[in-house]
Amino acid sequence: MSQLADNPFWDYSLVHYGRSEVARACLELQEGVGANVNLVLFCCWLGSFGQVLTVQDLDEAEEVIRDWNEQVVEPLRGVRRFVRSEFAGFADQEWPQEVKQLELRAERVVQNRLCNWWQTKYGSSRDTGSTNRSEPGGEQQLQNLNLYLSRTSDITINYGSPLVWPVASAKPKN
Template identity: 35%
Template sequence: MSDPNAKANQGVMLENDLWSFATRVYAAPEVAAACLAAQDDYSIDVNLLLYGAWLGKSGKRLDKTHFDEAETRVAHWRQRSVQPLRRVRRYLKEVPGAEALRQRVLELELSAEQHQLGLLYAGAGKANGLSEAGNALAQNLRLVFSVTAGESPVWESLFQRLLAALSGVAETETQ
């Protein structure tokens, strides 16, 4: 199956403000653990969470239309590149003597995620029309959670944990 967004994949700028933000905040205390819990427990795309956080840190409120456009832009790449690499890496964790190979697959997975963030960054220009909001970070994260995992009180404590962790990260360069 060919990529419906093949044209968008050409010329993706890998080194960009979103990538810088994502790598910095992901390294902050509690952020990675909360993001991975959202991914593993609720099938939430960590890159979409980080994209929403990046927009939110700049005061841009993500709306459902823009979220859907972003999801469409990255869905095929995630399904055909990021997720298969993640499955292989996780499988190799169980294979004795495969640590070196697992590390190489991890590097490929991170490169695939960087490409996905590049796709999101490429579409971020449309975010300039998004409304400004004082609590955009919380609104954006809640939107990603609710659209991806459904409206549910089950994820509320994880949402609050991630929000607190991301709120504690120093302001960064955005758009």
């Protein structure tokens, strides 16, 4: 359950998901077909620097995060949704924000597990932190996203999607 001090996947996700249209697209996939937002972002991140996932990779990635997702992330998400829908009048109090922050910390553990797994499996043979990539990875993002989504739905992502954003070197604003 270690936290990576430097997790390029987390850095990418903060910037990419921070775009309102990306957040909206991710949440629509989560609500509509049960997609795991962290896996959607993982597909985008890897594709952004030309990495293509296989069916076996996706199987392994899902297994790496399954327990933490089921035992921690999903229950926290349920608490946050319940608080938001049933107790909207309490939105200005501290504890709903604390639940949201705890959920975010749990999501970071998921992303750390995915990043650790990928880097352990492929080591330095696949570059996951390049800042000097000259070619966009839009095609690879599409391949990864569509492979992942084909497992549970008939949705196809195309180049018009806000999810396709090939900036592997993006860093969060300070």
